[in-house]
Amino acid sequence: MKTFFLMMAICSIVLAPGAEFAVAAAVDVPDTMAERVKPCVACHGSEGVAGKDSFYPRLAGKPKGYLFNQLRDFRDGRRYYRPMALLLENLSDEYLMEMASHFADLKQPYPPPEPASLTPGEAALARRLIENGDSARNIPACVECHGKALMGTPPFIPGLLGLPRMYMVAQFGAWRSGGLLRGRKADCMSEIGKQLTVEETNALAAWLSSRPVPERDFSVATLAAEMAQRCGDIVRSSAE
Amino acid sequence: MMKRGSLAVILTLVTVLAILLVLAGLGLSPGPADSTSMPPEEKTGTTAADSGSLRLRQERGRYLAQLANCMGCHTAQGGQPYAGGKELPTPFGTFITSNITPDKQTGIGNWNEQDFWKALHEGKSRDGRPLYPAFPYTEYTKISREDSDAIFSHLQSLAPVAQENPSGRIQFPYNFQPLLSLWRFIYFKPGVYQADSGQSGEWNRGAYLVQGLGHCSACHAERNPLGAVVGAAGGETLGGGQIMGSNWYAPSLTSSFEAGSAGWPLDEIARLLTTGVSLKAATSGPMADVVRQSLQHLTAEDARAMAVYLKSLPESAQPPPPPQAINEQGRAWLERGSAIYEKHCKDCHGSSGEGAPGIYPPLAGNRGVVMTPPVNAIRSILIGGYPPSTSGNPKPYGMPPFAQVLRDDEVAMVLSYIRTAWGNAASLVTRDQVDKSRVGLH
Incomplete structure (x- = not known):
């Protein structure tokens, strides 16, 4: 955290071999995006698919605009996770968009669903919120934005299936504390997250992670105008 | 931290007393004198004819x-x-x-x-x-x-x-x-940069940029407990130092054992400044920030001028003492480090630390890796990172963060191995050094 003069700092220049060192042939580096995103796969897994028991979410096949928004928000501190901010701090919007594109285009199989650990009552609660929401609390149905099949609405809204349960629990917590979209003009998911109870978010995470990922392609759906309005600049901002 | 803070306070108070006594003796009162400031010229606005200029x-x-x-x-x-x-x-x-x-x-x-x-x-x-x-x-x-x-x-x-x-x-x-x-x-003594008539115009331009606008010594200099750059009263002030309040060390620009550039071709210095990478180096940490925010915008002439000046800085360093002989325990430590290198580092940095110049920095003979203190190399392993996106290098290759993957002792082992392999000969790194460097990662 201590970063006095950080932005005017000049430091840590990694410098070169002198003549006294034997020079082996240089490592052969492919000029590809796959090579350039190696720092990502250290946690997110090669091919952008982390193990199902991992905290780190998969990246493969997520909507491009969504991935770009996350990368930029991590870099700029709106989505707070310092290791990501440190990793991305000096990368341009254009480069982040290429990274997003790379992972969005990866077609990788999803892991089998986690074993369900819900009571019938919890499952019913989760399905009610997913299908109908709760208009009394101004909570829309999940399917309204995340799609009938819960596989997202390109290019900005992510799918909800195929994610580790622990990751979703953590995300709900972050939405509630406002740590995911700080400073965004419309903070729709934080508003929703603050309305949901812990019982509801736990039920949602358990139910969603226990569902198999359907196999067909969902990239045709579009977001309803009313929901787009509510989501504000999340679904408008992009480097494109 | 407490200790350093209290020390600074005591030093402050002692200094204050001492100075006040001296001033009383001399009959002076504090206040900066400025021989170079110009008389105020209040400009009230511009006419239409001035709008182009x-x-x-x-x-x-x-x-x-x-x-x-x-x-x-x-x-x-x-x-x-x-x-x-x-x-x-x-x-x-x-x-x-x-x-x-x-x-x-x-x-x-x-x-x-x-x-x-x-x-x-x-x-x-x-x-x-x-x-x-x-x-x-x-x-x-x-x-x-x-x-x-x-x-x-x-x-x-x-x-x-x-x-x-x-x-x-x-x-x-x-x-x-x-x-x-x-x-x-x-x-503090106010004063505009005064050209050295014994040097070329290019050298003077470089000195002006390094000392003034670029304010390189804000980081690349040692500071005393009161935050003043050591040696500010005269002479070169780019001898390296811990960046105040951060976990990075700004290497000396006047030492051939750190980041001195006397032995570099001018083009390579300018390339590092403007693109963030060169055949022999890559910037990381705060220097990567500075390249992205500032130095990548240098004109070719100004980049070259800075290079000319930096290259001309006189050598200030003595060779570091040779590291102590490695005992049995140390050899076991290095052996484990070698295995970690094999698993996590070799793919990019090569089995002999040869790297891929301009992409993945070579580690054999890498001054940033063998430097004392080793904090920058530790930080790079823990947080990873990319050199900046610049017009000369828009899509840099990067280093994964290992803070989530390796334990402190594992980071210490692998860096100890790197610092002693392929002709490198620096001290081993301890687990405590790694632990201290984790500050500010979360």
């Missing part, structure tokens, strides 16, 4: 503001450019940068050229208050009046941003203003 001046000011990296500090993470609000933690408290957009209420919309000059050159605010040297007027004082005016005209051409920033949280006794005046009296 005004635009030129603003454009020049935009470039100069980039070289001075004003935006680097006067912009919060993800915030509006130049609207301030960035926190600068120091041993003396946390400073919060100001809004320098031309908003009349919260920015510098009511300032004129003279006010701006006074801040840059004398380190005084518009109302005459002395400023803390977290604002690097100790370096900016070398900037010419003409350049100061150009930067000001650029800032005034920006869209005003209404953003009130909180005031800093400066600790006692540093919040006691007379102490600041005293500090300035001892450590």
Whole structure:
């Protein structure tokens, strides 16, 4: 955290071999995006698919605009996770968009669903919120934005299936504390997250992670105008 | 931290007493004298005929503001450019940068050229208050009046941003203003850069950029417990130092064992400054920030001038002492480090530390890796990172973060191995050193 003069700092220049060192042939580096995103796969897994028991979410096949928004928000501190901010701090919007594109285009199989650990009552609660929401609390149905099949609405809204349960629990917590979209003009998911109870978010995470990922392609759906309005600049901002 | 803080306080008080006694003896009163400041010229505005030259001046000011990296500090993470609000933690408290957009209420919309000059050159605010040297007027004082005016005209051409920033949280006794005046009296002498007639115009331009606008010594210099650059009274001040309040070491620019560039071709120095990488090096940490925010905008002529000056800096360092012989325990440590290298590092940096020049830095003979202290290499392993996206290197290759993958002792082992393999001969790294370097990662 201590970063006095950080932005005017000049430091840590990694410098070169002198003549006294034997020079082996240089490592052969492919000029590809796959090579350039190696720092990502250290946690997110090669091919952008982390193990199902991992905290780190998969990246493969997520909507491009969504991935770009996350990368930029991590870099700029709106989505707070310092290791990501440190990793991305000096990368341009254009480069982040290429990274997003790379992972969005990866077609990788999803892991089998986690074993369900819900009571019938919890499952019913989760399905009610997913299908109908709760208009009394101004909570829309999940399917309204995340799609009938819960596989997202390109290019900005992510799918909800195929994610580790622990990751979703953590995300709900972050939405509630406002740590995911700080400073965004419309903070729709934080508003929703603050309305949901812990019982509801736990039920949602358990139910969603226990569902198999359907196999067909969902990239045709579009977001309803009313929901787009509510989501504000999340679904408008992009480097494109 | 406590220990360092208390030491600084005691030193402050002792210094204050000593200085007051001396001043009493001499019959002086504190207050900076300025032999080079010009008489105030209040410019009231420009006529239509001037508008072309005004635009030129603003454009020049935009470039100069980039070289001075004003935006680097006067912009919060993800915030509006130049609207301030960035926190600068120091041993003396946390400073919060100001809004320098031309908003009349919260920015510098009511300032004129003279006010701006006074801040840059004398380190005084518009109302005459002395400023803390977290604002690097100790370096900016070398900037010419003409350049100061150009930067000001650029800032005034920006869209005003209404953003009130909180005031800093400066600790006692540093919040006691007379102490600041005293500090300035001892450590600060205003004065525009004076050309050395024995050197070329290019060299002088480079010196002006390095010492003034670039304010390289704000980081690449050792500071005393009162935050003053050691050796500021004269001589070179680029001998390297821990960056105040951070976990990075800014290597010496005058040592061939650290980041001195006497042995480098000029083109390679300029390439590193403007693109963030060269065949022999890659920037990381705060230097990567500076390249992205500032140095990548250098014109080819200015980049070369900086290179000419940096290359000319006289060697200041003695060879470091040879490391101690490695005992049995050390050899076991290195063996485990070798296995970790094999698993996590070899793919990119090569089985003999040869790397891929311009892409993945070679580790054999890498000064950044064998340097003392080893903090930068530890940080690079823990947080990974990319060199900056620049027009010369828009899609850099990067290093994965290992803080989540390797334990402290594993980081120490693999770095110890790297520091002693393939002809490298530096001290081993301990687990404690890694642990200390984790500060600020989460």
